[in-house]
Amino acid sequence: MDSTSAMAHTVNPANERGREGFYQRAGGQNLAPLWRVLGALVTDEPVSPVKATIWKYSDVRPYLMEACKLITAAEAERRVMMLENPGLPGQSRITHSLFAGLQIILPGEVAPAHRHVASALRFIIEGKDAYTAVAGEKTYMLPGDFVITPSMTWHDHGNEGNGPMVWLDGLDVPIVNLMDASFRDGYPEANHPVTRPEGAAEIEYGYNMLPIDHEPGAQTSPIFNYPYARTREGLEKLSRFRKPDAYAAFKMKFINPVTGSWAMPTISTWMQLVPKGFKTQPYRATDSTVFTVVEGSGTSTIGGQRIDWQPHDIFVAPSWHFQEHAASADAVLFGFSDRVCQEKLGFFREQRGNA
Ligand code: 1HN
Secondary structure, eight states, rough: OSSSSSSSSOOOOGGGGHHHHHHHHHTTTTTOGGTHHHHHHSSSSSSOOOOOEEEEEHHHHHHHHHHHHHHOHHSSSSSSSEEOOOOOOOSSSSSSOOOEEEEEEETOEEEEEESSOOEEEEEEEEEESSSETTTTEEEEEOOOOEEEEOOOOEEEEEEEESSEEEEEEEHHHHHHHHOOOOOOEEEESSSSSSSOOTTOOOOOOOOOOOOOTTTOOSSSOOOOOEEEHHHHHHHHHHHHHSSSSSBBBBEEEEOOOOTTSSSSSSSEEEEEEEEEOOOOOOOOSSSSSSEEEEEEEEEEETTTTEEEEOOTTTTEEEOOOOOOEEEEEEEEEEEEEEEHHHHHTTTTOEOOOOO
């Protein structure tokens, strides 16, 4: 931080003599002088504690398997290894505002039903024949699917297949807890009753039509599984007739079809296709972002740091750090951040190009 220019505010330490006693006595009254912290409190631009970090799936997967030997899904409630940002150790978060973890569920296991204020996304990494049930409707999940659990909806997960199922969990827990607004209920049985046929939400809301008796008001998309097969097809076809954006290549956001806004009220989500040989130009924004690689391989430069990635790796770009992404094979990246919160509050800023 620049302490000599007229930018961030600081107090000259030489002038602090004679004030110590006052600070001491004020502290006893739960009072503190703003002028000693103002520069750090109101920074000239984002100063993020988040570190650009990559979790290589090949390094992480053995720990997921080992966790399966040590604890059941039932005992854990959710068998999740958290992705903790090294800049925020012990804080159960991947960025300042978001939680991320890798959840593993073995054949025959059920992660028991519960509900909470925090909203969750699941991004499927590996496995098949496992479901999540949300508000009485089951959906079976496949790699690359983006699945939503809205705030306060009952949800349980089960693996009916022969192999492990792994997904990336993203939650707004740090946002909920910032505001001390957390509630949670456990359900008396492992599974909440299923009351709707599989695919019901897709039929009601996935055909560019709305049921005539649809009542507006819900904050989260009624579509709760965005299957990868469709997402991938859309990106592929898009890339055949549009020019790649210099800063994003081909990037599509997941939306709530009822409102046209982001799919979730607190977490923005999108999918990005970077063709082989393409390199995006420097871009930065105020939303610290979590990426996971669905297909392909490449290299990102984040705040000058080089990050090489492959399928299933997870990496983080901190707020206001320039990012560039280069693909060595056609690459598909899933991303999520608190952008939607920042947009609603008027905080969001982005910059294309570093010239
Ligand atoms: C949670 O409820 C799930 O339902 C996953 O699968 C991860 C992380 C923090 C708090 C609640 C789930 C979670 C979580």
